[in-house]
Amino acid sequence: MQDVIKEILIPFFGTALGAACVFFLKSALNRRLERALSGFAAGVMVAASVWSLLIPSMDSAEAMGKSPALPAVIGLWIGFLFLLFLDKVVRQLTDCAARDPDGERGGRHRRRMLVLAVTLHNLPEGMAVGAVLAGLLAGEGGITAASALTLSIGIAIQNFPEGAIISLPLSGGGMRKGKAFLCGTASGIVEPIGAVLTILAAGLILPILPYFLSFAAGAMLYVVVSELIPAMAEERKPALGILFFAFGFSFMMLLDVLLG
Numbered sequence: 001m002q003d004v005i006k007e008i009l010i011p012f013f014g015t016a017l018g019a020a021c022v023f024f025l026k027s028a029l030n031r032r033l034e035r036a037l038s039g040f041a042a043g044v045m046v047a048a049s050v051w052s053l054l055i056p057s058m059d060s061a062e063a064m065g066k067s068p069a070l071p072a073v074i075g076l077w078i079g080f081l082f083l084l085f086l087d088k089v090v091r092q093l094t095d096c097a098a099r100d101p102d103g104e105r106g107g108r109h110r111r112r113m114l115v116l117a118v119t120l121h122n123l124p125e126g127m128a129v130g131a132v133l134a135g136l137l138a139g140e141g142g143i144t145a146a147s148a149l150t151l152s153i154g155i156a157i158q159n160f161p162e163g164a165i166i167s168l169p170l171s172g173g174g175m176r177k178g179k180a181f182l183c184g185t186a187s188g189i190v191e192p193i194g195a196v197l198t199i200l201a202a203g204l205i206l207p208i209l210p211y212f213l214s215f216a217a218g219a220m221l222y223v224v225v226s227e228l229i230p231a232m233a234e235e236r237k238p239a240l241g242i243l244f245f246a247f248g249f250s251f252m253m254l255l256d257v258l259l260g
Contacts, residue, residue, distance in 0.1 A: 003145070004133055004137070004199075007129065007133060007148055007149055007152040008129060008130075008133070008152075008192045008195045008196065009192055010152040010153060010155075010156045011122075011125060011126070011129060011152055011155040011156045011159055011188065011191045011192075012159075012188045012189065012191050012192050013156060014155065014156025014157060014158070014159035014160050014163070014188070015122070015156075015159040015160070015162060015163040015184065015185060015187060015188025015191070016163060016184075016185045016188065017160055017163065018159060018160035018161055018162060018163025018164040018165075018167070018184065019163035019164065019166065019167040019180075019181045019182075019183075019184025019185045019187075020163075020167075020181060021163070021164040021167065021168060022164075022167040022168055022170075022171045022177050022180045022181050022184065023177055023181065025164075025168060032240060034161065034231065035231065035232050035233075035238075035240050035241040035244075036232075036240055036241065036244045037160065037161040037244075038161060038227075038228045038229075038231035038232040038241060038244075039228075039232035039240065039241035039242060039243070039244030039245040039247075039248065040157070040244040040245070040247060040248035040251075041157055041158040041160070041161060041228055041248060042224045042228035042229055042232060042241075042245050042248065043244065043245040043246060043247060043248025043249035043250070043251070043252070044154045044157045044158055044248040044249070044251065044252045045154060045155075045158050045220050045221070045223065045224045045228070046221065046224055046245075046249055047154065047248070047249045047251075047252030047253050047256070048150060048151050048154030048155070048220070048252055049217040049220050049221050049224075050217075051147065051150065051252070051253065051256040052132060052147045052148070052150050052151035052154070052256065053128060053132070053151070053213045053214065053216050053217035053220070054072055054076070054213070054214055054217045056132070056135065056143045056147060056213055057071060057072045057075065057209075057210045057211075057213035057214040057217070058071075058072050058210070059143075060135065060143070060209050060210045060213065061210035064210070066210065071210035071211045071214060072210065072214040073214070074211060074214070075210065075211040075212065075213065075214025075215040075216075075217070075218060076214045076215070076217055076218040076221075077218060078211070078215050078218065079124070079214065079215040079216060079217060079218020079219040079220075079221075079222065080218045080219070080221070080222050082124070082215070082218075082219060083121070083124070083218075083219045083222035083223065083226075084222065086120055086121070087117075087222075087226065090116060090117040090120060118162050118165070118166055118187045119186075119187045119188075119190055120190075121162075121223055122159070122162075122187060122188055122190050122191050122194075123190045123191070123194050124194075124215075124216055124219035124220065125155045125158075125159075125191055125194075125216070125219075125220060126190055126191030126192060126193065126194025126195045126198070127194045127195065127197075127198045127212075127216060128151065128155070128213075128216030128217075128219070128220065129148070129151060129152055129155065129191070129194075129195045129198075130194060130195035130196065130197065130198025130199045131198050131205060131209065131212045131213055131216060132147065132148045132151055132213070133148055133195065133199055134198060134199050134201075134202035134205055134206065134209070135206070135209050135213070136148050137199070137202065138202060138206055146256065146259035147256065149259060150252065150255050150256045150259060153252075153255065154252050155191070155220075157248070158223075158228075159188055159191075162187070162188075163184045163185065163187070163188065164184070166180075166183060166184040166187050167180040167181050167183065167184030167185075168180075170183055170184070229245075232244070232245060
């Protein structure tokens with residue numbers, strides 16, 4: 001049980017560490033550092049989606065006597081479409097904030113929308129950890145303790161720049177550093193909550209576990225494609241981000257193999 005609690009909390013600690021950058025940096029991450037972190041996080045998330053979610057999804061479906069590919073494809077698409085819908089809702093709210101005639105009030109509103117956007121994106125990641133741990137506790141053969149730990153570490157690495165992206169602009173906008181840190185950290189609290197709720201609902205989830213795992217993979221890959229890849233290749237010389245993508249992917253692949 002201690003291992004389960006640890007793996008639930010690891011992603012949250014990643015967010016908290018990123019938010020703590022507000023105490024060491026002035027107002028924003030260096031652009032080169034941000035590209036490197038985005039590339040590394042993208043590589044980590046892609047590898048985690050494949051080895052910790054999609055492959056266990058297919059293994060779990062096969063163990064249930066189902067076609068391995070069909071649940072993986074269906075869940076993946078549902079995950080993509082769910083995050084696409086979520087993004088559309090958040091962007092509409094953000095656009096409303098941007099049109100606020102009161103500049104100061106509009107700025108506060110935009111910052112709140114940033115916190116909301118990151119928080120909502122964190123929910124499927126917490127559910128992914130919960131689904132893997134639910135399968136592990138139920139003895140699903142396609143899920144190992146190594147894959148659960150690898151997924152938690154991968155999400156924690158991806159959460160580090162997210163925590164900084166929230167806390168630094170809040171501090172730069174005049175908020176006290178301690179409060180900015182708490183806001184950045186709070187954006188990750190939905191992950192352990194989502195994980196715990198998913199584990200508690202294991203009886204409902206296990207029959208559709210292959211779909212749930214691939215849904216989480218689709219949601220995570222959507223974040224990679226829509227946010228991390230554009231951030232790592234934003235400027236004319238994307239080599240730094242691409243190299244760190246390869247490094248992040250290799251790191252997670254090796255971690256999964258070594259822990260497995």
